[in-house]
Amino acid sequence: MNAPSNPDDSHIHHGRVLSVSHSILAMLGLCFVVMLVAIDQTVVGTAMPTIVAELNGFELYAWVASAYFLTSIITVPIFGRLGDFYGRRYFVIISIVLFTVSSVACGLAQSMLQLVFARALQGVAGGMLVGTAFACIPDLFPSTQVRLRWQVMLSSAFGIANAIGPSLGGVLTEQYGWRSIFYVNVPIGLLSLYFVWRYLPLIRHHQAERIRLDWQGALLLVLGLACVQLLVELVPVHGANIWMLLLGLVGGVAFALLMWWEQRCVEPLLPPAMFRNPAQVALFIMATGLGFVMFSILFYAPLALQGGLQMRPQEAGLLVTPMVVSITVGSILNSRIVTRLSRPSRMLMVGLLLLLLTCAGLVLLDSHTPTWLFVCYTAVGGVGIGFIMPNLTIFSQEIAQRSMVGIATATLQSARMVGGMLGATIVGTLITYHYGNLVVALHTSVDASASTMLTDPQLLMSPERQALFLEHVPTIGQTVLSSAREALLQAVNFGMGLVLLVILCGFFMLRKVATIQFLKRR
Template sequence: MDPVQNPQGLTTKQAILAMIGISAGLMLSALDQTVIGNALPSIVADLGGFNLYAWIATGYLLMSIVTIPIFGRLGDYYGRKPFIVAACAIFTLASLGCALASNIYVLIIGRALQGLGGGMLIGTAFASIPDLFPDNKERLKWQIFLSTAFSIVNALGAPLGGFLTDAFGWRSIFYLNLPLGCLAVFCAWKYIPWVRHTQSNDVSLDWIGALLIALALSSFQLFVEQFPKDGLSSWVIWLASILMGAIVFLIYRERKIKHPLLPPALFVAGTVRTFFLLSTLAGSVMFSLLYYTPLMFQGALGFSSQQAGILITPMVLSITLGAIINSKVIRHLDNPNWLPRCGFLLLAIACFCLACSTLHTHFYLLLFFMLLSGCGLGFILINLTLFTQNSVTKNHLGIATALLQSLRLVGGMLGTAVTGSFINFLYKQNLEKTLINVDQQQYITELSNPNILIQTSHSASNELPIGLAQQVLLDTLSLGLLASAGICLIALFILWRIPPIPLFKK
């Protein structure tokens, strides 16, 4: 099929089937952002490698972060259909690889390939809607549909992951992607028109910039994981050197080339740069909650993975609820900055309350704390997008929006990496001190992996001082949640200094 300038002759049926392909592909990406959270403790309990816990999440995020801007730009040149089809196929095959993984390293590679497919989808799928629906009213209707579907699948991911893990084992969450992926590949290949807005083959894409971004992010993650373990070892110093060198060369290159992947104009002092920072901070808190509260609920508080899924659900659902409330209220405010301010305040309160939870905190109270965090995120995420789009020129609108999404994932990657290193280090240190104090140091090695706490029904673990280890894990995770609350207060202080954003000026 040859590319076209416009999708002429596209019938209603073809448009709907094309949207099914796009929607199914995006649902793959949305589902795997949340369905994995409740399965993570069971995965590392089965495959081992608790020290690589964060990489199961951050491997996906790292690949997505790098590929979103690259394939967004390639879609502008070559049309989006080839990349949507390829993304769905890659994601489906990677899901099969994850389901069949025999060790933690194979799983991490599979998750990284899923991130590659997910980044390709996010970078191209939403931009396909104007290709399919040139009429503004139709375009808006389908944009709302896609956003709503994305949020619903995000919300269903957590409880679904808990249910499938309890009922069929953690591998079932990856097998679930296979029929959806096959449907997405078929509909995308057969019904999405190949629209190409330019016939120029002179593609000026900043591949070196993309490589430098990947090098900087991966070396930073390795640095924050290795530094607490090894201190200033030669390996850690090398990682720090690679990180600084990649950042310096990236800044130099992006200032010199004609078509930078990261336009320097968006990073000069001003409100847009501040919104990028706020998006990074919000992402770090959001993904830390998504990936580490399941460990708290299951490992420290003793809930099943299905119950943990129920606890996570209000957070994801109330992000949509907060966005809906936001859309009703924002037009009546003289200063719309109040809404994201309230969002960061609610998120800080939720993190603080979760940090103060004990082994006897009621299930429904935890449910309320998670709902509160989601409402806060709903006020934050949608407004950062609106504020950013309102603060840039039209020629930077697309790249600014993409960078905002990418930096949220950067925040998520850094947040989970730092939190993972922090928890892994402090848990082992505090566990050793606690068991020595009660003269039960013979259990240190067996309890050093907190996933044994998820297997308390095993007869071998009934003799272990499980209650002490649960309390140590809870205290450690509480410190991480207090750090997240502190990040929210820092973001609130930064946001407070931003002048009102006039969203509805003529």
Template sequence: MPRSLTSGQVSIIFKEVDICPFHYLTRKLYYVNGSIPRMNQPELSMRAKILGMAGLALVLFLVSLDQTVVGTAMPRIIADLNGFELYAWVTTAYLLTETAVIPIVGKLGDIYGRKWITIAGVAGFLISSALCGMASSMEWLVVCRGIQGISGGAIFGTVFTLTADIFPNLKDRARYQGILFAVFSLSSVVGPVVGGWLTDALNWRWVFYINLPLGILAMFVLPIVLPQSHRQPNAKIDYWGALTITVAVVALLTALETAGAGESWGSPLVLGGLIVALAAFAIFVPIERRAAEPIIPFDLFRNRTITSSTIVQFMMGIVMFGVALYAPLFVQGIMGLSASASGMVMMPMAITMPISGIITGQLVARIGRVKPLLLVGVALMTVALVLMTTLTIASSPITISIYMFVLSLGMGMIMPLTTLSVQASVSPQSMGVATSATQFIRSIGATVGTALIGTLVTNGYRANLASHAAQGTPSEALTALHAPNALINQQKLQELTQIMSGLPNGAQLTQALLGTARQVLADAIRSGFLLALGAGLLAVLGALLMTNLHLDDAHRSPGPGAEHAPTPLAAAD
């Protein structure tokens, strides 16, 4: 027994032995500055670690795939279930509930342990996937997608922290965490392709049913191989904090999604949502400052590494989703290529990001420092965005593919590095809330970026199309091309042809108007890429702010900003 323990501490140890003597005998004892000892998890075998990571990679693949897989199936879903007015809500309901749940689950994982929260999330995901596949109406589907998002948030809020439970050593964790981010990147990008293939080959319902066999396999593996993280039995749940952050997130994301879909920022729904979000957040902050166990401890952000990682994650969310949405529109709407050709142009993103994440994990484990690699990642991302702003109507698909390769190379490096640096800067007791907070902020950044870039592109396109169109162009023709995606919508293009066919030289006028629309859209998308470039430059500043953390030093001692839960220093003799 350690010589520095007091008699009071000895009695606590004997209570632990009475409750579960096997755990006491098989775990290492840690103590810090004479504080009460805590039990550390036994070391897992390498076989158990690999199986655990395989299970986590599988459920992460399913959750991130479901963020994008439904989009290509939506036309068939609408044709089958009707309810076009709920089109956007099939995706929005999932993203809303998933994002709102992430910070809450991160905190609950720190209090009660992450293992069974994750398994419960997988079970809920399976049930809701089956219900989505059986949907007989759009209302049913939207509600089930919301439930699916809650389960997805439970998984997403714990899966990256579970990597830390499996691999306590930071260098080992770096090697394997890169694989998880590779899975996330790959599934997010290939989602539309998988959704289209399942819809064409089988049925749109298989977009949801595909989750069942893979999820059931994970349900068999995870209970056996996942370790249970340290619990905090005396901690109190911050119910008011959970309620106010949920209201704030739902209101904010609803307003942003509505604005991104083309609604005016001054409309009652958008403006009202922003006001509710601001009011809820204004209530949330003082609640968190007084709470014994806050959902998001603001003290964490006194740590430069956590603050800089949060900035980088938020800005990367803006860049990633802004480019992923509008690069395909540039290829199809301006260059006139097919959806499959557009997929080939985007292929570097699907291939490079996962490979970049895996290689980065190996490099940081060897080098032992995060900041130099992070600076390389944000620099590559920013250089690629500069190149994207030079695209014109005359650019070739190969040019865009090269730019996407550089962009994906940088983004693939950023995600695992920022998460690793956050985890290296906090104690094990705060690992869940810190990790989930950065993932939560990245999700918010993605929604903010989608809304801002979408508004910029849509408004710029509409305003310039009206001013650049040839004099005497029928207003009905401009209405047919009112939305940017009209240039890839065959129904709208046929409508335009019919409108213009009654005019003298109608065919030539139609081609001239389409040429004008393509040029205007190119300018509008380029302005969106400029906004993304601004986010990239802010990401560079955020990376420069980070301390030059060394993984060996971080493994021995905690970073600042985690004083409420000190990190174990060394094993007792």
């Protein structure tokens, strides 16, 4: 194989030089992997009402998503570390096969419980993919400057998948049934499997003769994260009762034992040295905050549009789409700018400022806000995320030792998932609580049955429920509904206020990463 003329665009793996074309085809396989995960996450939400209508079991509605996130969050750091030991190629291949098979299992589910279990299996595969695929990039491109240019391919694939996911889910569900949204993963999985199997090289950084796996640490991490996930899901439903307190205690003990054990383990799953670097810890915290902000906006901006401003789901989806498209735009701009800066962390500051502007606009959102201004808010926020998200990964990989790149990347991805999980749940709880308080004054105007319906924000997004409500309150029903919509908008404004505070906390973390430079690897 002939070496390309530009030495920065080629490098040696196991004694042979990978050409530009070989690297492109390997990256193409990783792009299909990213699209596999991203499309799956976005199409499911669109189809969920149809799925529940056919399979029943509304009480398991949230667990279709939660089962996936729980197993993903747990497996990302585990397989990120295993990839450092054994090389990532085989784990990427296994995860593609498992993800494709579990997608078929989701499509064949005959009950909500079966679907939840299939989604949990799919989450294991998704965690393996995220934990290993993203860490393949520094393996293929050791030079930071070259890596940033190539990472645009992954960012573009992620942005395209997110942009088409909701619309694709709606079209497939309407034309071919909800099961087709899972079957669409099969051709994407086969494409990614071909390119990864053919072109992704096997690279191992850990050369120990005998590898000792930290299964004790893995089990403690599983237990701790499972307790966090269950607390986030169950506390809003059951309150802070004795069982929730016990669950929190078990989780706290698991994390305490994990910290104690990792200090004494020969080959720890989460190397303590990685957490002794204040800049690395700051990046993990910022990743958690970014997940909190991003998922809060993506989950609850559509709620304000549909419930507060009476838009149809398709209209709301189109107005939020500029945000996910702008993430790709921001990532491309970032790759062109960040390596030219003497202080690359300035891109994080610009990204935070753009997100701050977006959240300030959402806090002030009301029924008189022009549509074009809302689109500007979401587009600006997307560019801000594009300035932050790839840099967190690049900076973390730059700080980490070569043998810890996989676990550092995986920990960063897990932190963002945990932040998204917390943001979606905490902000949702605040919105529901604040909405309930605001509509209390409306209860005196309606009878008991209508009052019960009014406390559920779903009323404002369901024409069938609204028609039933107007049967109970025929004279002042429309006036009451208008007041409820204003209450929902104010509740979303209140929830976005918390998101604003999280962004402000991000500025304090910037001080820890201000000195990061792009260094050449030895």
